[in-house]
Amino acid sequence: MASEERRIEDELSYPILLSERVRTAVDEAKSFKLECSEVGKQVDRLSQNLRTVVRFATSAPVLYERPIRCIIAEVSKNLERVLTLVRKCKRRSVLRRVVTITRATDFRKLFNFLESSVGDMKWLLSILDPDTAGNNGIELSLAPIASNDPILSWVWSFIATVQMGQLPYRIEAANELASLADDNDRNKKIIVDEGGVSPLLKLLKEGSSPDAQIAAATALYNLACDQEKVSTIVNEVGVPIIVQVLGDSPMRVQSRVATLVARMAEYDSIAQEDFARENVIRPLVTLLSFEMFGEDQNNHQLGKQSIHSLIQISKEMEKSTLAKPKRSSSSSSRDCNYSNTYSSSSYSYYSEGSSRGGHYRKERENEKPHVKLQLKVSCAAALWMLARGSVLNSRRITETKGLLCLAKLVEKEQGELQYNCLMTIMEISAAAESNADLRRAAFKTNSPAAKAVVDQLLRLIKEVDSPTLQIPAIKSIGSLARTFPARETWVIGPLVTQLSHKDLDMATEAAISLGKFACPDNFLCMEHSKTIIEFNAILPLMKLLRGNEHSQLHGLVFLCYLALHSGNTNSLEPTRVLTALEGADRSALPQHPELRELVSKAIYHLNLYHTGGHSQRLTFVP
Template identity: 50%
Template sequence: MLRAAVRLTASTSTAIYDRPIRRIAGDVSKNLERALTLVRKCKHTGILRHVFLTITSSAADFKKLSNLLESSIADLKWLLSIYDSDEDGAKLTIPPIASNDPILAWVWSSIASLQTNRLAKDRVESANCLASLACDNQRYRKVIVEEGAVPPLLRLLKDGGGSAEGQIAAANALSCLADDVDRTRVIAAELGIGIIVQVLGDSPMKVQISVADLVAKVAEVDHMAREEFGRENVLKPLVSCLIMDLDLEDYKRVHSSGGKTSIHSIVQKELAAKNHHNHIYGNSYHKVQSSSSFSSMDGRVSGHNSKKERENASPEVKLKLKTNCALALWRLCKGSLRNSQKIAEPKGLFCLSKIIETEKGDLQYNCLMTIVEIAEVAEDNADLRKVAWKPSSPPAKAVLDQLLRVIKEESNPDFQIPVIKAIGCLSRIFSAKETGIISALVAHLGDANTDVATEAAIALAKFTRPENHNCAAHSKTIIECNGVPLLMKMLSASDRAKKNGLILLCYLSMHVGNSKALAEARALRTLESAIRSGVAQIPESKEIFSRAVHQLMLYQDVFAIDI
């Protein structure tokens, strides 16, 4: 059997999966060493030798050794069977070496089946077995990766064994494994990011559904993978699938170059000017625009997806693919300036706004969350705000209109909260005349859902903080929209609501301290009470409480009210 194992490792033309070979060979070697030691004791004759053997050895030693050698024979027999190309699928039998940990045997067998050039159905079965184990238990996922499953799974993802089912099985298995940063880094180290992007662009729609889900899983847990996906231009196939049925005629009419300068051309000119002055950000943004995911994308799907395939696909398949692609875009934009820049160009915002307007359910939600992530990135990047989120830009205005519509019409907090957060992140792009957004947020200060009301207070605080150059005008608008009574009621809710409500009250007091509404609401007494109770002793809040109280005290004698 040892000779057969040697012939196996020497005859194969491809790299053999050697994890079980090394483990079992090491165990067999130890047992043979024990046997040799015992046999050597019996080699010589003589009275002293027999006396020594009687003292040091017994029948139990020989029986134990015999059992160990039998186990080694069984281990080798099992080992040779998992590499037998005539055998079907992975072996679910358990060799003695894995009797205390059966999962190890199943993982070894499945990976060996993936590694060898077997029939496609056997490789699919093995990938599905690994996926089932990986989705079942955290420890199993760790064992699968440690035992070297990622490289053969990536090979199966790339070639599929000649079938789409093989690619789907590999993508599903990798998705189950990609729930931890360390494991996603293993996928990336095996050049998996490039393989995933290639398969996403060149595969049938049913494969793209699983691969888009894999992109979303990897991007969700690993920020480095998000950037690597961006460098590999994964956004292009994702966007292609997302807008496959989208009517872009409205966009073409608005942005056609005939007679009017397009928004895209204006952006390019502005960036070119920045490049002329060696503006670093301008250089990077210009490069991003030139390789844009939406450039030359008029609803066409690249790669394998022919027009005939799209026409024959069921609405359910199309919806699932779009939903998964939107989910992947959401995950990829989270905290990523590079990916947010690529999506937040005029055509990108236009497409997202159209989907938010016309779709419902998960697809609409995932597109909304993509906008939220882009808005959060833009909050900390002035150049992205100026280029992508100009309220005068028709695509940006279309997105903002949809966000406002969701705030007003949607009753589901899962939709309301992220949209309110996005508006807050973009607070610095709104002029003093944009009262519609303010009034919609103020209305939610009185929302029955405390989390929604709290998020509205946080967003309004961003409109009124001193860093916002329209803070005074926005503060007046909030008071004119009857926001103070709603805000005072909110202060009796949860601790989180009270904390954020008090911060908003401070900003209003700092900018409109002479407001009659604040005096009637006894804002000064409320803030002084908060200071005494210790709520205002947080270092970042201490100064704004002090300034707010000072402003209110300056104007408290203006009104004949006992404050």
């Protein structure tokens, strides 16, 4: 580390001093004069190259130092060998010459070392100053020092070009780094270890051309494959740069940068927090909602409102909703009313008058549809990764009214965009499940955003035949179980229907979600349990118990909750349930001892409240 801390001029001064000492030792040599003379010529060439590098290093506005330090260290080592051998030739005493034998083979080895050093210096000059070296493009020759690892030479050359070259060559070099990084993890590690992240961030920040920014963002994306490498980007102060570019760049650049945000947030929780701290969520939601409500004539006048004013409008609409009389809880009435709620209150969220992105407003409006779609896909993926496992980020998304945007996209879009938006909703719902404050703030009963989200989740569960979409929707409803009043029975019916689904994973997820309605942590577990039973959940639940271990486990937990909270209703079919629980007591519980107490409580409750044609077995004493 000490050598890394020294100035590059100090690093270069030592081999120059060694070359002068070698020159003096050559002049004083008394034996092997021919060999020493040849050594002197090689060292002179080396000294000349060293001085050229010094001049370039002191005058260049930016300098890529990594290959300089590595090559200079090797050159210094070779010059030390030369100096040691040539000094032996100065001794005239026969006795000394016998004691320190110098042979012609020693000089042959020495010549090889010097040739390698001269080759390294020529290669170094070719990447540092291509014009002087007569090189008009990227240098792809191999440095002797890296002869055993050609990738190292290429990486050095590409990084140097990205940092110091002309714009067309910088773009080409960034694309080459992206290609190398995409090949394998070893290449990624070399690029990061050799200092490739900082020049790429600089190229991304400069905004010299969209192609340059895309090339830099692509290379950074390919490098960001694990937590360690993402941390390197974060430590190079990459997060503020990325957020700045996302806010004010052409749409195709924003799309690639949003993908980079998603990748970094996926692999590193620190990056996830830093992005949120830099307020990346606001531009992501803004870009995601671009042109979303342009077709709504009633909201056309809102198209140029600021984000702040739009949020205030939403708050006023929510207050007006609170003042209205309560609607019927029937599903048909609610479906109709809620679809109107978010179509009339979801306004054009995109802030054309915002401080960021205004410069490219007209270009964005005239952009090709597939570019706009890809931008939204990337922004939705970024929001998904930012929300994953983060209550704070989920709260920030809801505070920017992102839920309205997500609900509208889930309704209108298909494919990857719809899926990414749905997964974002799932993560926000999971965060709300674990945080009561977020749950009350974002999913309160009268919130238009919450109603829009729930409507779309239930639509997917009921109308779409795709487990890929239905399972996240089912999970989301389960996470929100504690937000639904007892009268909202229309939410439970679609979940009970999915208990009979032919896809066992779907049925199991439905059981898990319904279990969150019936579990003791839910204040309304008694009312919800009775509703679930009234929707005839027992028969499909019994079938679920005959599935694999995963379905049996969650089905058994759900059945125990129903048994405990069903009261004295005969709709539970107590005899069949008791038989199933006793069978589980013999088969499933040995593998899951943590369930023993829950099953015992359920059996005790059934024997206590449902006496009849079944033997009473009071196995639990509360």
